[in-house]
Amino acid sequence: MKNSDIASSQPRPRWKQWLIDHLDLDSQTHGQLLDDLQRANDKKILHTDEVKMIQGVLEFGARQVREIMIPRSQISFIDHDADFQQILSAIAETEHSRYPVMNKNKDELIGILIAKDLLQYIGRAESFAMHDIVRPALLVPESQRLNRLLAEFRNSRSHMAVVLDEYAGVTGLVTFEDVLEQIVGDIDDEHDDEEDLNIRLQAPNCYLVDATTTVSELNQVLGTHFTVEDYDTVAGLVMHAMGKIPNIDEELILDEVLFRIVESDSRRILLLEVQTDLNQSLAD
Structure with missing residues (x-):
């Protein structure tokens, strides 16, 4: 056969x-x-x-770890030689649940510290020893595909992986939540910024608008009057009016509202700049 x-x-x-x-x-x-x-x-x-x-x-399945990882410069590391109080202070400041543990020179990965493992030392900090609670880290290359990484997360029951470059140096980290968000979209938790809105004021009468923002939300926030029944999202509104998927910096004026493409790819619009009251802006 x-x-x-x-x-x-x-x-x-x-x-x-x-x-x-x-x-x-x-x-x-x-x-x-x-x-x-x-x-x-x-x-x-x-x-x-x-x-x-x-x-x-x-x-x-086509995306790689390097596309979604948190870069090394933004990682909150824990020093392997830090004492119990120093670690508690670092956790209180950054509010993460897991931390890569590095040596003092930050050139050798020791493992992963899970914040809840410190609870057993409350009231007996003198007995704390990092090597007793640090866990092995899941290590993945920058080039690994996300579908394979998801399988490794499931098999190892890990929630964080440390990303290595071709020389085995730590270049970033990626979490299970980061991977899941590639499918379901952003997942807000109790530490995410509550002001992470679809429409953000940049200057008087100038807004940065997520392309997936609904037309009804755009009308409500900006005071516009686009027909809600025709298109669900701002991306749909602009793409229909332009008759194509526009490129970055292309502009469109609809009902005296200027739409400029800030981010897009070959298949969709991602982010737009929207300016209202164009006549007032020109007068200024």
């Missing part, structure tokens, strides 16, 4: 079968499928959150 016959006889993944059953898709390539999904969103066949999750799944 030919390999193609074997492949065709195997059952489709459930998510692929769902798309075939629910959408009229004629996609022949990965890129065409993503475009079809965006059109399904614009026509309100699928909700924006559903489309983003499917897009995240489709792109997940």
Whole structure:
């Protein structure tokens, strides 16, 4: 039996079968499928959150750890020689649950410290010994694919991995939450900034707008009057008006509101700058 016959006889993944059953898709390539999904969103066949999750799944296996990792310069390390009170102070300041433990010169990784493991030393700090509680670190290369990293997280039951470069030096770290967010979107926890909004004021009458912001939210915050029934998101509104996926710095004026593309890729708009009261801005 030919390999193609074997492949065709195997059952489709459930998510692929769902798309075939629910959408009229004629996609022949990965890129065409993503475009079809965006059109399904614009026509309100699928909700924006559903489309983003499917897009995240489709792109997940092609992404590498280096694309999502926290760089070394932003990592909160714990010194292996730090005493109990110094460690508590560091945790109180940064409020993380896990920390890479390095030697004094920060050129050798010792392991991972989990903050809750320190609870046993409350009231008996004199008995604290780092080597008793530091755990082995999950080590991954920068080039590792996210689908493989997810499998390693599940198999090792780890929630954090230390990222190494080609010379085995620590170059960053990545968490289970970072990986999951590539599929489901940002996950806010109790330490995330509550002011991380879809629409942020940059200057008078000038806003930075996430492309997935709903048209109704845009109208509410900016006082605009775009038709809510036509398109769910600001990205859909702009792409329909321009008749394409615009490039960075391209501009569009709709109802005296200026939309400028700040971030985009080959398939979608990511971030826009929106200016209102254009007549007033020109007068100034």
